[in-house]
Amino acid sequence: MLESLSPFPADPILKLMGELKEDPRENKIDLGVGVYRNEQGDTPVLKAVKLAEARILENEQTKSYVGPAGNLGFNKAMSKLILGESHQTLIENRVRTIQTPGGCGALKALADLVGRAKKGAKVFVSQPTWANHEAIFDGSGLEVKYYRYYDKANSRLLFDEMMEDLNEATSGDLVLVHGCCHNPCGADLNQTQWQQFAELANQLGFTPFIDVAYQGFGANLEADAQGLRVVADQCKEVLIAASCSKNFGLYRERTGVAMLICDTPEHADVALSQMLAATRANYSMPPSHGASIVEEILNSELKSVWVDELEEMHGRIASLRKQLNQALKARGAHQFDFIEQQNGMFSFLGLSEAQVETLKKDYAIYMVGSSRINIAGINDANVDYLADAIVAVI
Numbered sequence: 200m201l202e203s204l205s206p207f208p209a210d211p212i213l214k215l216m217g218e219l220k221e222d223p224r225e226n227k228i229d230l231g232v233g234v235y236r237n238e239q240g241d242t243p244v245l246k247a248v249k250l251a252e253a254r255i256l257e258n259e260q261t262k263s264y265v266g267p268a269g270n271l272g273f274n275k276a277m278s279k280l281i282l283g284e285s286h287q288t289l290i291e292n293r294v295r296t297i298q299t300p301g302g303c304g305a306l307k308a309l310a311d312l313v314g315r316a317k318k319g320a321k322v323f324v325s326q327p328t329w330a331n332h333e334a335i336f337d338g339s340g341l342e343v344k345y346y347r348y349y350d351k352a353n354s355r356l357l358f359d360e361m362m363e364d365l366n367e368a369t370s371g372d373l374v375l376v377h378g379c380c381h382n383p384c385g386a387d388l389n390q391t392q393w394q395q396f397a398e399l400a401n402q403l404g405f406t407p408f409i410d411v412a413y414q415g416f417g418a419n420l421e422a423d424a425q426g427l428r429v430v431a432d433q434c435k436e437v438l439i440a441a442s443c444s445k446n447f448g449l450y451r452e453r454t455g456v457a458m459l460i461c462d463t464p465e466h467a468d469v470a471l472s473q474m475l476a477a478t479r480a481n482y483s484m485p486p487s488h489g490a491s492i493v494e495e496i497l498n499s500e501l502k503s504v505w506v507d508e509l510e511e512m513h514g515r516i517a518s519l520r521k522q523l524n525q526a527l528k529a530r531g532a533h534q535f536d537f538i539e540q541q542n543g544m545f546s547f548l549g550l551s552e553a554q555v556e557t558l559k560k561d562y563a564i565y566m567v568g569s570s571r572i573n574i575a576g577i578n579d580a581n582v583d584y585l586a587d588a589i590v591a592v593i
């Protein structure tokens with residue numbers, strides 16, 4: 200039977216990483232893979248995580264199953280981190296949260312839930328969006344539609360166009376928005392735009408679906424959640440997928456939450472039961488370790504250790520954005536102010552595929568063909584070389 204299969208096209212980023220590994224040039228720069236890197240190019244375990252792990256190792260009593268919804272203390276702490284300590288939806292008991300294997304697991308749990316509510320429901324995603332959105336939604340039998348979001352040639356957000364395209368969405372459809380630090384373009388909605396988006400959702404009846412994978416990487420934990428909180432304040436039904444991969448550096452521990460907000464506690468209970476039925480048939484129960492770490496951090500004095508480390512990661516990214524733009528300006532390239540204004544780890548340089556190829560071939564600078572760069576791959580030692588190379592190819 201399996202011989203009838205044809206090979207699935209290789210992920211371009213994996214191919215790129217293979218080429219990078221083989222490249223003997225000492226000055227090579229990796230701007231491809233989307234993980235945070237420090238000045239030395241490493242993705243270390245956070246200090247707060249190490250300390251929490253030591254406590255867990257000492258105190259853990261069992262390796263029995265954690266239960267279908269996962270670690271309840273973690274779920275509660277994450278709900279508060281995302282929505283705020285005393286958000287109205289929490290007070291009204293309209294939120295249900297489950298622990299999932301990473302942000303991807305959360306997107307999948309919510310997509311399956313939507314499929315149970317309405318087979319083939321439409322989900323509108325930004326053009327461009329993170330590639331796995333399409334794959335996950337398609338895999339859950341949803342119909343993926345697109346709204347204009349970012350003009351790569353002119354490096355600007357297309358908010359009016361987004362709103363115009365979303366006029367097509369109606370009750371029973373979903374609209375996915377990145378909570379902050381849009382991947383891949385780095386351009387986010389401002390507060391007025393979030394407000395207008397929430398009003399449009401209420402006017403047309405579609406359900407907002409927010410993916411928050413980088414809380415704390417944009418400005419800070421509170422500011423990065425303001426947009427989604429505006430939506431949660433105003434819309435009766437909201438879905439939220441969140442990841443702890445980046446802000447806790449727990450990539451391989453597969454830690455995240457799927458949250459649903461319904462109009463009443465009764466509807467929330469019913470939706471939760473369906474979401475758990477979907478995850479039961481998928482991975483059954485989530486893994487324990489990552490969520491135990493986050494629970495320990497968020498519910499102890501380790502929280503301030505973590506917040507400091509998160510601020511350090513954010514500060515480094517913001518400073519690199521500035522350094523790169525200033526280095527480009529110093530070389531006469533004045534069109535890159537957007538790099539300094541955008542948020543999170545990613546921006547498009549706005550280069551052609553041929554220019555991206557030249558950067559790889561002639562300068563050992565690796566990025567995906569769309570010219571999306573991981574800002575955290577830059578450091579003090581390579582920023583001038585990078586600016587020289589970009590100016591040389593444009």
Ligand SMILES: Cc1ncc(COP(=O)(O)O)c(C=O)c1O
Nearest residue numbers: 301302303329382410412442444
């Ligand atoms: C926009 C976005 N959503 C979700 C995720 C999922 O992250 P993970 O499943 O690794 O927690 C990522 C990871 O890169 C992302 O960029």
